[in-house]
Amino acid sequence: MANCPVCQAPVDEAAAKAQTGMTPGGAKEVDPKMGTRQFHDGTWYYFDSLDCRNKFTRNPDSYLKK
């Protein structure tokens, strides 16, 4: 379990990546309610919402220093 770097809410990384379906082209689909993530400086960070991810994207250093 990770914590959202922005609001500190718990995010289940496995659930955020867990397959819930498959596209006709064969890609894995996930449940958007389980959060999202961001690839930053070679590391995946997990967020409980797009709003938090957007805040992080604007100024990642301010959240990673916390």
Added chain:
Amino acid sequence: MDFGYTPQQEALRREVRQFIRDNMTPDLAEEMDVHANAERPRGTSPSAHEFYRKIYERGWLGITYPKAYGGQGGDRLTQYIVEEEFTRAGVNIALNGSGAPAIMAAGTEEQKQYYIPRLIKREISFCLGFTEPHAGADLANLKCSAVRDGDYYVINGQKMYTTAAHSATHIYLMARTDRSAPKHDGISIFLIPMDAPGITVRPLWTIQNNPTAPLPTTYGASRTNETFFDDVRVHKSCLLGEENKGWRVGSMGLNLDRVGASRYLISVRRDEDIVNFVKSTRFDGFEPGKDPAIRDKIAEMWIEAQVCRLMTMRSMSIVERGGKFTYEGSAEKVWAPEHGVRTTEAITQMLGPYGSLLRTSPHAIEDGVFAHNVMGSFQSGINHGSVQVMRDQVARRGLGMPSSRKSRKAEG
């Protein structure tokens, strides 16, 4: 200079219209609709494939592509006429946004032989993996990485607004292959099947969702996606063009992708609809077609649409003659979406308060399509290169102006 159509071209237009009347069922119309469907991946059902097969048999797919790659070796005006009629019916048969122009320009012979015939027949389709969450319109700032490992590349990162990732068979991916190079010089393009292990699609719902836009909505998809890459291994043969030279390939491909009828036609479809609506509608004895203010506004919108059409024709003419195509597609990409915003707003103003109601209201006009069009029209000014970036390209490439401080920073 003749802007009219020959009798043969008019006959072709009638033939296409008749074909659509004979073959388009309501169910197919729902699946094939250019912008409005979200839950049904567009054009993936057996009946959609059968529909495409019939269109291909008529010689109406890939009209301008060489016969050696499954095309018809035809001219762009013929393609324009055919595209216009299918777009009116809500079906996109153009190869704009498909990756095909870039593959033709930068692909190996093997890549052309494999991808172009299949793209033309709609056996495969590409989504575009360009934008990232932190980069926005500044594409060159991308961080999705592809690291060479023997004959393979290992890809990690993510893409944002990958519209059609939930229906495409392949992704046309821009990734960083050299982190130490200036940001425009370390980028490469990859052609990757969506079933490669490690690719994940997460839906993003747009303003056209909840309520989902009704079927004849002209602008704006209700679903786009985030796409994630976790240690995705692809063979080096997936590289399009040279390693680290992807910025030029991608920019050229995007520019060529803008040539064609679709940008003009999505506006024209709405312009024609409102003219027909105004001419045939009465409100409590009031005939909107006789109102001078409404007539003026509709005439103004029609003139704007014709400007858009002429810009499209010019772009097609330049590419057809093998001319230098630099800023023209960008100018078109500014004019057409902004005309779309103006025309959809004007339509709702003409219709009064009821014209702004979404389909969830029992008082909405024509299932709320006019209100949904206003909301969706703003998307077309952002996707495939925002109008702000397009204006910058017109200033630099068309008018020879120096880069602004901001664009210098964006381009490194």
